[in-house]
Amino acid sequence: MEILKTYKIYIGGSFPRTESGRYYPLKSSRGETIANLCLSSRKDVRNAVVAARKAFGTWSEKTAFNRGQILYRIAEILEGRKGQFFEELIKQGIGRKAAEKEVQASIDCLVYYAGWADKYVAVASSVNPVSSNHFNFSTLEPMGVVGIIAPQESSLLGLVSMLIPALCGGNTAIVLASENLPLCAVTFAEVLHASDVPGGVVNLLTGSIHETAPVLAAHMDVNALVSEDIGELGKSLSIACVDNLKRYIQYSSGITQGLQEIIELQEVKTTWHPIEKIGGATSTY
Amino acid sequence: MSIPRDFNLLLSNLSIDKVGVEERVARFQTRSIKNEAKHQGLKMVLNMIDLTTLEGKDTPGKVRQMCYKAHHLHDTHSGIPSVAAVCVYPTMVGIAKEALKNTSVKVASVSTAFPAGQSSMEVKLTDTRLAVDRGADEIDMVISRGKFLAGEYAFVFDEIAAIKEACGPARLKVILETGELSTLDNVRKASEIAILAGADFIKTSTGKIQPAATMQVTYTMLMAIKDHYDKTGLMVGMKPAGGISTSKLALHNLVMVKEILGSAWLSNEWFRFGASSLANDVLMQLLKLESGRYQSSDYFTID
Known part of the structure; x- marks a missing residue:
């Protein structure tokens, strides 16, 4: 007899069921039930944000090199569990x-x-020419807690390509998995759990994004929101984002990859450091 | 006040049914308080808080800032009450008093060689008079736990009675430091001694020892207050302190007070929370209720 897997959500490094006790069935193309999934509620979103905020300190203060190692570790573990992902896909x-x-x-x-983790800051920072006696430089810092509405049509790759640049840049995340293709998302959370990613750095909820995304967009303790183009819902989310000046990034395609994806979720910090004199041929610092 | 003649008799037969206490406490925690009731409850909690700073690194500036917060909890929002009192070390009483003149916020001072209470009677009395002379409205004293655990109940009684006398018009809160008393039987016994010796309030903890104000301990102390009230008709106040940092836990405590002692105790004259981080959590819950948005600590003062 086949033992069916219970797909649960992932909050603060553990796998609870939704606090609401609600579920929805996932059907195959032939109409058979594949699995029951948690229909997460606004309180699950709240708990996930609390967990993400709590984990932000430890994650953002890890050395960039160490974050790169951990991302590489996720790749290693994913490699070892390929088979399960094939089956679910x-x-x-x-x-x-x-x-x-x-x-x-x-x-x-x-x-x-993983390769970018200890390089993007150097590439994207700058020393700026200014007309006063200052050494002026700009560098990047993670935004904080990021909400990610994973692409609806790409179960694994969509989620990975949206989540990982956020983590690479030292942010912590709440991921709303694809409603109709959620299996790989939950299994990917298990991969994260086994890969030295501290609990709370990634929190993953399944269910209806029409129910959970607005709560995330209005939450004052979420610093940025990322999604693909989600039409009308996207418009209402961008209005809800205004109150705490939350940055909302909507990618036209769900699957993108590049340095820019990391930088989108960074704040620029510019420092004015007084120096003795300016100009002249020799460096003063 | 002198020791009652039947003192030892009063302290015998006070064994507590721990399993029963845990079951009853668990039931208070299942109460669901929503909407309007929650709104009123949260405001009541704010008004019962003793905003506290008891650290070696306290400075006049920090105390003044906390006093300002005590009556300006969240200025961008109207209809928010002030806290009940601020709680500081005796050396800071003058500064707090000055910062809080013309407000309803009271100044409480810890005394009697807080937090350990390891000093002579003379020093403890001087400590208390220092705070009272500088204008403290309330005195939070600690009992001698070592003497209590050694069974010298009369010593503990005399000490509390002497401090009560030194307090003059100031109200006396007696800290039992339940984290060091090990059993609920001892908590009940210490509550009894404090009440008989003239405490206006009994208080769970200094906040320096874990565990502090668990609901089991608060329940046991509330029952001591209730029994005293039933016997004599005299009210004694209660102050759980330490470890109550969330709104939910504070509301559960209010439910417990209401159901054991009744509505008469639901004011800051008879019930207080000793806490430093509770106020912000309550404010965040209050604003969430009113705005529908979950709040962020980025928008509230750092204590």
């Missing part, structure tokens, strides 16, 4: 070839951002 209705391609691309994405 196929269950959710895509072919074996496409499934293999998607898992491979996700691993590549992790390794890509």
